Amino acid sequence: xxxxxxxxxxxxxxxxxxxxNDTKPGNIAKKLGISNAAAxxxxxxxxxxxxxxxxKYQALKLTDKGNKMALNVVRKHRxxxxxxxxxxxxxxxxIHREAExxxxxxxxxxxxxxxxxxxxxxxxxxxxxxxxxxxxxxTTDTSIALSQTSEGKKYMISRLMSDDKEFFEFCxxxxxxxxxxxxxxxxxxKNKMTQILINNNTILLNEDFTSIIYVNESN
Amino acid sequence: xxxxxxxxxxxxxxxxxxxxNDTKPGNIAKKLGISNAAAxxxxxxxxxxxxxxxxKYQALKLTDKGNKMALNVVRKHRxxxxxxxxxxxxxxxxIHREAExxxxxxxxxxxxxxxxxxxxxxxxxxxxxxxxxxxxxxTTDTSIALSQTSEGKKYMISRLMSDDKEFFEFCxxxxxxxxxxxxxxxxxxKNKMTQILINNNTILLNEDFTSIIYVNESN
DNA sequence: AAAAATATTTAAGCTTACTTAAATATTGTT
DNA sequence: AACAATATTTAAGTAAGCTTAAATATTTTT
Ligand SMILES: [Mn+2]
Ligand SMILES: [Mn+2]
Ligand SMILES: [Mn+2]
Ligand SMILES: [Mn+2]
Numbered sequence: 461x462x463x464x465x466x467x468x469x470x471x472x473x474x475x476x477x478x479x480x481n482d483t484k485p486g487n488i489a490k491k492l493g494i495s496n497a498a499a500x501x502x503x504x505x506x507x508x509x510x511x512x513x514x515x516k517y518q519a520l521k522l523t524d525k526g527n528k529m530a531l532n533v534v535r536k537h538r539x540x541x542x543x544x545x546x547x548x549x550x551x552x553x554x555i556h557r558e559a560e561x562x563x564x565x566x567x568x569x570x571x572x573x574x575x576x577x578x579x580x581x582x583x584x585x586x587x588x589x590x591x592x593x594x595x596x597x598x599t600t601d602t603s604i605a606l607s608q609t610s611e612g613k614k615y616m617i618s619r620l621m622s623d624d625k626e627f628f629e630f631c632x633x634x635x636x637x638x639x640x641x642x643x644x645x646x647x648x649x650k651n652k653m654t655q656i657l658i659n660n661n662t663i664l665l666n667e668d669f670t671s672i673i674y675v676n677e678s679n
Numbered sequence: 680x681x682x683x684x685x686x687x688x689x690x691x692x693x694x695x696x697x698x699x700n701d702t703k704p705g706n707i708a709k710k711l712g713i714s715n716a717a718a719x720x721x722x723x724x725x726x727x728x729x730x731x732x733x734x735k736y737q738a739l740k741l742t743d744k745g746n747k748m749a750l751n752v753v754r755k756h757r758x759x760x761x762x763x764x765x766x767x768x769x770x771x772x773x774i775h776r777e778a779e780x781x782x783x784x785x786x787x788x789x790x791x792x793x794x795x796x797x798x799x800x801x802x803x804x805x806x807x808x809x810x811x812x813x814x815x816x817x818t819t820d821t822s823i824a825l826s827q828t829s830e831g832k833k834y835m836i837s838r839l840m841s842d843d844k845e846f847f848e849f850c851x852x853x854x855x856x857x858x859x860x861x862x863x864x865x866x867x868x869k870n871k872m873t874q875i876l877i878n879n880n881t882i883l884l885n886e887d888f889t890s891i892i893y894v895n896e897s898n
Numbered sequence: 899a900a901a902a903a904t905a906t907t908t909a910a911g912c913t914t915a916c917t918t919a920a921a922t923a924t925t926g927t928t
Numbered sequence: 929a930a931c932a933a934t935a936t937t938t939a940a941g942t943a944a945g946c947t948t949a950a951a952t953a954t955t956t957t958t
Pocket of ligand 2: 467560
């Protein structure tokens with residue numbers, strides 16, 4: 461399957477998972493940087509290949525076959541991120557950018573070699589789960605967005621759901637990193653802001669950030 | 680530049696280097712598995728992009744710009760082969776196959792990271808030289824084909840110029856490996872065969888093999 | 899030096915993955 | 929419930945990278 465198809469299927473998969481947007485052509489188009497017309501076109505083509513269910517004006521839904529393909533690409537993406545992060549001194553944003561391309565040029569055999577070399581990791585450097593060779597995610601995610609946390613509790617960062625360079629630079633600067641702990645000192649519910657204490661620094665985060673930083677309650 | 684263009688330019692580069700075939704569209708077409716017509720078409724297109732000199736019915740010649748592009752792709756190819764060979768238990772043929780794809784999806788930055796990680800190696804696992812970040816090959820190659828060697832002398836294998844699976848399997852089986860030494864016991868000039876002694880085994884090689892196994896005279 | 903065999907080029911056409919513009923349907927607002 | 933705003937779909941068209949078939953040039957053989 462082509463790069464365009466792999467990216468399309470993956471975008472639907474991720475849209476359905478994370479964003480509770482409904483997965484209509486327009487949303488996918490926006491993510492992929494193509495026109496709505498192109499997305500509709502592609503959706504119809506993929507339906508004829510049995511990769512997704514298409515009904516005019518309805519949300520797109522992957523078939524089992526489409527889902528499997530998406531998970532295969534996601535697996536390769538996250539394995540590459542893990543490898544590059546381990547071997548080289550590269551930022552989360554940079555490894556993501558490289559993985560976005562490498563994911564399409566990787567045989568299943570190579571993916572398995574990478575996985576084996578890394579000790580079959582279950583999570584990538586963002587904290588995202590890595591599907592196994594059968595396209596299954598066996599770990600269960602108990603984490604919640606920082607925006608959903610309670611005042612006065614301690615949490616461990618489990619996932620940074622972003623591809624944005626500036627966000628990662630901000631995170632790096634303030635110690636917001638997979639595995640680090642923080643304390644939620646105040647929730648400004650009206651303003652949708654969250655005040656946290658991390659590394660003895662107090663920071664105020666708005667919803668753009670608190671909705672993509674995932675955490676687990678800590679001791 | 681597209682994958683098709685990178686492969687095309689690289690094929691011209693390699694054809695000019697190794698094979699003393701003249702580099703006409705038909706030869707390139709054969710290597711890339713496309714029609715002669717497609718190769719001519721592409722050659723004309725690349726001439727308009729200043730990547731090669733095209734004159735009807737004449738051999739193709741890369742411009743400086745084209746040469747630089749080819750070396751950049753070759754660099755990435757050989758760095759990937761080096762990395763995969765080091766990290767994973769993969770055959771020379773397999774690493775070549777993966778590198779053939781990865782070479783087109785690798786930023787200069789990532790290439791430099793790989794090079795640095797490996798200690799800026801000068802040769803890949805086949806013994807082929809790796810161009811530096813400026814697209815220069817600084818090593819000089821003094822090796823000769825096994826077919827050109829003299830009876831009664833000892834040589835060290837410096838290069839296995841092939842992508843062929845069966846050839847590599849044969850090599851692996853008989854200890855024909857980068858760095859290993861062999862003794863040329865007889866040259867059958869009329870039959871274009873070479874008899875060598877390696878690991879206490881005598882093997883008779885025909886020209887298909889002796890022309891792609893490169894060696895340096897050894898003590 | 900012809901003739902025959904080969905190789906190259908041109909021409910016409912196809913598929914993929916896009917684009918913009920126009921038509922149509924859905925959704926949100928008054 | 930009607931109107932306006934928004935989203936989706938259809939239609940028409942483009943560029944890249946191929947194909948096969950036919951025309952033309954080059955190379956090899958006789
Ligand atoms: Mn990523
Ligand atoms: Mn991608
Ligand atoms: Mn190779
Ligand atoms: Mn290639």
